[in-house]
Amino acid sequence: MLIRIDADSTRPLFEQIAASVRAEVLAGRLRAGDRLPAAREVSEAIDVNVHTVLRAYQELRSEGLVDLRRGRGAVIAATAEPLAVLADDIAELVRRGIRLGVAPATLAALVKEVAP
Amino acid sequence: MLIRIDADSTRPLFEQIAASVRAEVLAGRLRAGDRLPAAREVSEAIDVNVHTVLRAYQELRSEGLVDLRRGRGAVIAATAEPLAVLADDIAELVRRGIRLGVAPATLAALVKEVAP
DNA sequence: CAATTGTTCTAGTTATCCTAGAATAACTGT
DNA sequence: ACAGTTATTCTAGGATAACTAGAACAATTG
Secondary structure: OOOOOOOOOOOOHHHHHHHHHHHHHHHOOOOOOOEOOOHHHHHHHHOOOHHHHHHHHHHHHHOOOEEEEOOOEEEEOHHHOHHHHHHHHHHHHHHHHHHOOOOHHHHHHHHHHOOO | OOOOOOOOOOOOHHHHHHHHHHHHHHHOOOOOOOEOOOHHHHHHHHOOOHHHHHHHHHHHHHOOOEEEEOOOEEEEOHHHOHHHHHHHHHHHHHHHHHHOOOOHHHHHHHHHHOOO
């Protein structure tokens, strides 16, 4: 399955769902134009409420990663393509962090903090 | 003030407080051995409950960024030094992301996702 | 010994997350 | 034009996490 969640994690379900999709795009397994399974489908497959899945999809839309329209579903946006380009840079940063004893979660918090 | 928060943000207060400290360490304005203001002090300064401040401090301790002991207070740990080394790499990644239209928040979510 | 500082405990309020069901609107393919 | 698919919006309730408040306590410092 494309989307996986860990029910035991304290991380919100909608966040985990969105993270799954981001990771797929980053890895290049999902590309612009590819369609995500309908929210109802995902809902049944992973046993989570439809609203929760849709919230994840809407978060991805607000990031510009997917186009989301009724009747049509969720489709990876063209704006998402650059993500795959960053994959190596991100992996490299995480490697360096780990070598220095900095956890990815700490690193992520730092990235979020940097003011452009 | 060293620690700043945005009461209107949806991000938890204790997270914002911890993020402030991380950012200071990253920027090199806080270094190993430097002492953070006492929790009660911060509490009054930014008008947030003491427990909330302490929770932020404890999160930083669990990351190995500060030493936290009663009677003594919170002191930047030696293990936090490597953070400053990563500052340039992080800034560079964020720059590239922005040039490609990827928001720092999205980038952060990706960093958190990478499996070591 | 006195002052400082984090730790632990109980307790109550508020916000967020998740679930549930139903009606509605936009789009697709026939 | 029509039927089917899909997201959108609404109301509602329960569970969990965040925040606040006050108090007593233990370790450290000077």
